[in-house]
Amino acid sequence: MAHAYGKYADFEGLREQAVTLRRAGLSRRQIRDRLYIDNNDILNRLLEGEPPPEWTKRPNAKDDLRAKARELRLQGWTYDQIQVELGCSKSSISLWVRDLPKPERKRTPEEASAIAKRGWEATLRRREEERQQTKQASAEEVGTLTDRELLVAGVVLYWAEGCKDKATYSRSRERLQFINSDPNVISLYLRWLELLGVERDRMRFRVSIHESADVAAAEAFWAELVGVDAATFQRVTLKKHNPRTNRQNTAEAYRGCLVIYVTKSAELYRRMEGTWYGIVGAARASDLGNRT
DSSP states (O other): OOOSSSSTTSSHHHHHHHHHHHHTTTOOHHHHHHHHHHOHHHHHHHTTOOOOOOOGGOTTTHHHHHHHHHHHHTTTTHHHHHHHHHHHOOOHHHHHTSOEEEEEEEEHHHHHHHHHHHHHHHHHHHHHHHHHHHHHHHHHHHHHHHHHHHHHHHHHHHHHHBBBTTTSSSSSSOOOEEEOHHHOOOOOOOOHHHHTEEEEGGGGEEEEETTOOOOHHHHHHHHHHHOOOOGGGGOOOOEOOOOTOOOOOSSOOOOOOEEEETOOOOHHHHHHHHHHHHHHHHHHHTTTGOOO
């Protein structure tokens, strides 16, 4: 049923055919192909007010939102109003109600802009709630760590953040030395050392921080975290401030990094390194060449 140039001139006749096919249960794609319609706007107008057949609807968790969005649209609500009410994205609303008639504009551009802003804020709140729910669910899945799981986690953490012995060194540097600025990472590392049987009196602490920061406050913060007197800390390492750089860590919460040494730790270092390559081998049994 091809149309010549100006094929949409007989719009009413074409609409009658499209509605008949729609009521017969054809999908939009089938109607488009049957009537040779290559313009989606024209297809929308031809099918305006005609609901899709049930078989084209895919059930999912948003079906209730979709039905409510269509109901509100039929009441004359705009996309912005529906977004504020339901917390859905405009793209989803557009897909759900595109076959329904558009409501008349009753608001000024300023009012519409304010509604759009509230809609976007509602969307951001919904996204943040979803992010927090995902994080909380993942945290709860971990549950209690066994000693073996803590051992593996600590070895991976050390290999990523701790000091390692390298072939380029003139002499062996097999010792546990760890530095990090994240209090949670430090706490996990200390718990790992405890698992290895390292007593607190074998640990040496030192703060590494920019010279323009509050050194005393940083030492007090880290001392409280690790449970020792700040007076026992080794001499702080001050980083020179370069005015040509745009350093961002100048906020009041900036505490620098905590360096933790473990004395007489060569044997522990070897155990850590051996466990690391054991993890590598277990994860990729064929990668034997990556071991030392």
